[in-house]
Amino acid sequence: MSDAMLTDSAARLFRDLCTREVTEAAEAGTWPRELWNALTDTGLAAAAQSDTGVGTVDLCALARVLGAYAAPVPLVETWLAQRMLAAANLSAVDGALTIGPVLRRDNLKLERASGGWRLSGSLKRIPWGRDAETLVLIADADDGARTVVVKKPQGWTHDWSYAREPRDAVRFDRLPVSEEDTGKGWNRSELFFNGALFRTQSMAGAMERALELTVAYAKERVQFGRLIGKFQAVQQQISAMASQVAAGSAVAQSAAEANAERLARFEIAAAKARIGEAVAVVAGVAHQVHAAMGFTHEHTLHRSTRRLWAWRDEFGTETEWQAWVGRVAAQLGGEGLWRYVVAASKPDMGAALP
């Protein structure tokens, strides 16, 4: 499929199946089976498997569509897991997948044992942990980072993000892992950067939707005998919001393009920082314009804004990434900074995780 066809068909699917009822049920803890089955049937769920030919830029465009429709499914996580499997030369796995660790403080250990390996450690904030059929994880082994496939583990502790997306905790205590369920691929840093890249895309989609809703509301709500969008104070706020959305949209696309050729650490870091910073203005103005109506559960605005709040915290907040970028800049020095920032292809500065 061409990229435009792919994103169009994803948008159609989400529009039809990602209804208020489905989202509300998902946020109350019901797995959106019909939506997930449709994603599987159309091949979207498997879009990042190694044989599909869907490149990073297209996958990022799809993640943006997912963000725009606030789809309550681990699609991005499934794609990340598929990419991890491919990088580690492990066979593709169907079904809903998720990944870990997603927190920098969480560490998994993989030790050799007779007939295979043993996995130990605890994980928190795992997206859709309870619903995922398979987990694709990174663990530290004596020969470095290893990718590990774990089928449906038990013992989840349920938790939620601001957006009522499942973010669960689990512990492994010398869980047996067979030889064919592990390989060498990404390390944790690569997972973290890729996670940040995909969250950035979904945030761009969510921002564009919030702006669309806000403009539409300003054109329909009447006060003092006028559309509120005709008040200059309101226009000025929405314009400031639009500038932030444009910046977020631009950085998401730039990071996706840069990442098509290499792990574009700088662009991902800068993009996640920039879009994370934009959220305060974007969500702030969206709610101010919608006023009390937007604060209700009834109105759909919060489907976008709660995701923006949740996603800006995941895989590095804006301040964490700003500090990372600041350290890269300090390494580059005044003269080097400009060259680096405008270069189409940037050498990896090898900076550690934020």
Add this chain to the structure above:
Amino acid sequence: MFTSFSLAELENAEHLERLREEVRAFLRAELEAGAYTREPSGWDRYDAGFSRKVAAKGWIGMTWPKQYGGHEKSSLERYVVTEELLAAGAPVRAHWLADRQFGPLLLSCGSEDQKRTYLPRIAAGECYVCVGMSEPDSGSDLASIKTKATKVDGGWRVTGRKVWTSYAHKAHLMNLFARTAPFDEKNRHEGVTQFIVDLDWPGITISPIYNLAGDHDFNEVVFDDVFIPDDRVIGEVGNGWKQVSGELAHERAGSERWLNAYGVLVHLLDSAGADLDRADAEKIGRLVTHLWTLHRMSFSLAGLLNQGITPAVEAALVKDLGNQFDQDIPEAARQVMQEEDRAKLPDEDRFNEMLDRALLYAPSYPIRGGTREILRGIIARGLGLR
């Protein structure tokens, strides 16, 4: 409706990278020869000798046809050159308005004779232009100008007062915006005309207006019954408003809207050293993320201009974001390098001087070229709210 900002596809970047290197090599040589000193904002520094050297490299009138002294390069090539000049703090002000605004205006609306007369001189870095739009009672509301041009035999007689005219005291020409028909509240945008004025004509008085930094940058220009021959009308009589609107997109799209204080960031990085604490790393890192974003957005606007699209809304949006960045730099710099730290710098270090200048000029960024409020109005119109 405009709700997302799509980046233009960029053409194969290799020749652009080579061009960047060429500009950098030129600038390095000039800097080493002492031909200029790095300024926080070279855009504010006027140096005719330097402009002629830039012209000799073929970097003025880059996109114009060869027959008018241009070089038939793409908007992206022009973008790369101007961005490098500004980032290096080179003193480009002398030729800037002529190259950015006046040349393209003549190309789209000027007579054949005007193109032949002015464009080659501009491209040679020998003819500088100032912009006579604002008046004491007309700033944001440009259509309300009162400077009046009355038809006489063979031309026009002009009386009125222009203010804030940057570098009128050094330019050769003014692009004058004047009223050629009485103001009509119902058709506010009609009856205004653009003229090419020689600033040494009789009846013109140029007086300095010093800015809060103590510099002489802008001026008051009084017209007392000044005769302008007919062949100095740009485009059509009465069509000035439409012409100006196209010109303003060029005025707002460029990297000069976010490279006004950049030199301070460069110096800040060197002064603060490689060992940043977390709070300082965040402040500097935030600026760098904005720098990268603005560069990418502006580059993309150059791509749109190259496709013949006039991105008025996008240009307004980038100017609004860019002006904020210009103002954020001195704010962050004074927090990272506090007065105590700055006092420790050696006498020859220019950080203090640069910070002073950037901080004192900061209020002007979201005013000149259209105020923040006016730009946001343009964005609101793009969103269909007006």
